[in-house]
Amino acid sequence: MTHFEVVLVQLRSDCGLAGIGYTYTIGSGGAAIRSLIACDMASMLLGADANRIEEIWERMWRRLHYIGRGGLVAFAMSAVDIAMWDLKGQRENQPLWKLLGGHSSQARAYAGGIDLQLGPDELVEQTRDNLRKGFRAIKIKVGRDKLSEDVARLRAVRDCVGPDMPLMVDANMRYTVEQAIRAARSFRDYDVYWFEEPTIPDDYKGMARIAIEGGLPIAAGENLHTIYEFRHTIEDAKIAFPEPDVSNIGGITNWMRVAKLAYAHNLPVTSHGVHELHLHLLAAVPNASLLEVHSFGLERFITNPPKLKNGIMQAPNAPGHGVQFDWERLSEFEIK
Numbered sequence: 001m002t003h004f005e006v007v008l009v010q011l012r013s014d015c016g017l018a019g020i021g022y023t024y025t026i027g028s029g030g031a032a033i034r035s036l037i038a039c040d041m042a043s044m045l046l047g048a049d050a051n052r053i054e055e056i057w058e059r060m061w062r063r064l065h066y067i068g069r070g071g072l073v074a075f076a077m078s079a080v081d082i083a084m085w086d087l088k089g090q091r092e093n094q095p096l097w098k099l100l101g102g103h104s105s106q107a108r109a110y111a112g113g114i115d116l117q118l119g120p121d122e123l124v125e126q127t128r129d130n131l132r133k134g135f136r137a138i139k140i141k142v143g144r145d146k147l148s149e150d151v152a153r154l155r156a157v158r159d160c161v162g163p164d165m166p167l168m169v170d171a172n173m174r175y176t177v178e179q180a181i182r183a184a185r186s187f188r189d190y191d192v193y194w195f196e197e198p199t200i201p202d203d204y205k206g207m208a209r210i211a212i213e214g215g216l217p218i219a220a221g222e223n224l225h226t227i228y229e230f231r232h233t234i235e236d237a238k239i240a241f242p243e244p245d246v247s248n249i250g251g252i253t254n255w256m257r258v259a260k261l262a263y264a265h266n267l268p269v270t271s272h273g274v275h276e277l278h279l280h281l282l283a284a285v286p287n288a289s290l291l292e293v294h295s296f297g298l299e300r301f302i303t304n305p306p307k308l309k310n311g312i313m314q315a316p317n318a319p320g321h322g323v324q325f326d327w328e329r330l331s332e333f334e335i336k
Helices: 030-045 053-064 072-093 120-131 147-161 177-190 204-214 229-234 252-264 275-284 327-333
Strands: 005-012 020-025 105-110 138-141 167-170 218-220 290-296 312-314
Touching: 005 072, 020 030, 020 072, 030 053, 053 072, 053 252, 072 252, 105 120, 105 275, 120 138, 120 147, 138 147, 147 177, 177 204, 204 218, 204 229, 218 290, 218 327, 229 252, 252 275, 275 290
Parallel strands: 105 138, 105 290, 138 167
Antiparallel strands: 005 020, 105 312
């Protein structure tokens, strides 16, 4: 992955407030998302009652379901929904984490890198840098052509962080079911906290086999865009860590639904990307797991990124999500 696109939405209300929402891609599709919002969603929003977020969400979902039920529509709806909740938080003078439940004011964070290309020594150097930054949990990519290489990389990082720190692995769907089972069995010696996306998320039975026969807790969800997919992933695929992404699941409204679904199954919920938003969501719910902090986040375009101390990020108290963009810097990359 060499670059990403960010689609931002601003919703203005009659009272003069403005809510900001956004989604991102990993290099393509941004123009299509922008077109969906401008051409198909704007007419549903103009003049709408900003207090009726659930009604607006369902209206967008129903009218666009034939071309959507996930995919680009879910990304576009996410940006709009996040803007609606930001506006609601400002209107009620409440930070999102309190508005959504207020279970805690913080979240435990882990460092997630794009590091499959790194060998053991480079991984250890990256890990030490993340420890210096304040992280107390680490995730590395796996899925090299030779399993022995992944085992060596994992062993090096485990030796670096010691026996007690949470250490996760993420395959980004690179394995077949049989390969993933074999990999999981090899990883067990290193006390892996979770094995993320070992195979394609659509293979529910295969994912369940990996969990049972591989013997590691499974995390998945960044490529799921509906609550119905999450239901099958929890009930049929036997995942241990549901991982909705607020930027592609349909926004805060649907993310909270997934968190409650996980709670009903006695499971923790984790996150994927955009940690400045997920910080609020994980702080809001009682079944929060670790907060992913990507190595390719939006920090350089945000004037007030959340701070990390001893593995903990504190949720902000500004109304709404409180994310303040550096519009001048963003404008350097704007696509007209």
